Amino acid sequence: MSTSFFEIVDKPIDVEEVRKKVVSRNAGAITIFIGTVREMTKGKRTLHLEYQAYPEMAIKMFEQISKEIQEKWPEAIVAITHRVGHLEITDIAVVIAVSSPHRKIAYMANEYAIDRIKQIVPIWKKEYWEDGTEWIGDQLENVPYPKNLPSEEGDRS
Amino acid sequence: MINILLFAHLQEAIGQSQLKVDLSDYTVGQLKEWMENQYPQLSLQNMMTAVNEEFATDDMIVKDGDTLAFIPPISGG
Numbered sequence: 001m002s003t004s005f006f007e008i009v010d011k012p013i014d015v016e017e018v019r020k021k022v023v024s025r026n027a028g029a030i031t032i033f034i035g036t037v038r039e040m041t042k043g044k045r046t047l048h049l050e051y052q053a054y055p056e057m058a059i060k061m062f063e064q065i066s067k068e069i070q071e072k073w074p075e076a077i078v079a080i081t082h083r084v085g086h087l088e089i090t091d092i093a094v095v096i097a098v099s100s101p102h103r104k105i106a107y108m109a110n111e112y113a114i115d116r117i118k119q120i121v122p123i124w125k126k127e128y129w130e131d132g133t134e135w136i137g138d139q140l141e142n143v144p145y146p147k148n149l150p151s152e153e154g155d156r157s
Numbered sequence: 158m159i160n161i162l163l164f165a166h167l168q169e170a171i172g173q174s175q176l177k178v179d180l181s182d183y184t185v186g187q188l189k190e191w192m193e194n195q196y197p198q199l200s201l202q203n204m205m206t207a208v209n210e211e212f213a214t215d216d217m218i219v220k221d222g223d224t225l226a227f228i229p230p231i232s233g234g
C-alpha cells in the first residue's frame with residue numbers, strides 16, 4: 001500500500017511519506033502542496049469538517065490527473081494523498097508532491113494537480129458551523145450546495 | 158441488478174449510501190427519473206453521474222452488474 005502514488009486515507013497524513021514517493025535521482029526540485037482546514041470563511045467560523053470520498057473513483061481520477069501531467073510535463077512525478085473523515089481546524093486534508101528536473105515544472109504541475117482535484121475528484125466536505133451543517137458543493141470555494149437543488153456546473157473550466 | 162451509490166447530501170436525504178435495484182438496460186437519465194419517483198426529496202436532473210467509476214452521460218445504458226454513482230458537486234482539496 002505504501003508504494004501507491006495515490007491514496008485516500010482516514011488517518012492523519014504524513015507529509016514526508018508523500019514526499020518520499022516522488023524522490024528521483026533525476027529531480028532537481030520537489031514541490032509540496034499541503035491543503036489544511038481553515039477556521040474562518042467569509043466571516044463564518046468552521047468548528048470542524050467531515051470529508052467523504054468515493055474512494056475507487058477518486059483513485060482513478062488521481063491517476064487521470066497524473067496522466068494529464070505526464071502528457072504536459074513528461075518528466076514530472078506526482079503523488080497525492082487525501083484524507084477523509086473528521087478533520088479539525090489546521091488538520092491536513094490533502095498533500096500533493098511533485099518532483100521534476102527543474103523547479104518551474106514542479107510548481108506548475110503541482111498547481112495543475114490541485115486545480116484538477118477540485119474539478120474531477122469525487123470528494124465532498126461537510127462544514128460544521130456553530131449554527132448548523134452543510135455539504136459544500138462548489139469547488140470554487142465554499143458556496144453551499146442547497147439540498148434538493150440541481151447543480152450548476154457550467155462555469156467549471 | 159444495478160448497484161446505486163449515493164454520497165454527501167444525497168446519502169443523508171434518503172438515509173442510505175447504497176441501493177440495489179433490478180432495472181437493467183435503463184439509461185442514466187431514466188434511472189434518475191426512477192430515483193426521483195422513488196425518493197421525491199431528490200433532485201437529480203443536472204446531477205453528474207459515474208458508471209463503473211467513469212463519468213457518464215444521461216444517454217448511457219446501465220447494464221446488469223454495473224455500478225451507478227450520483228456525484229454531487231465536489232468539494233475536495
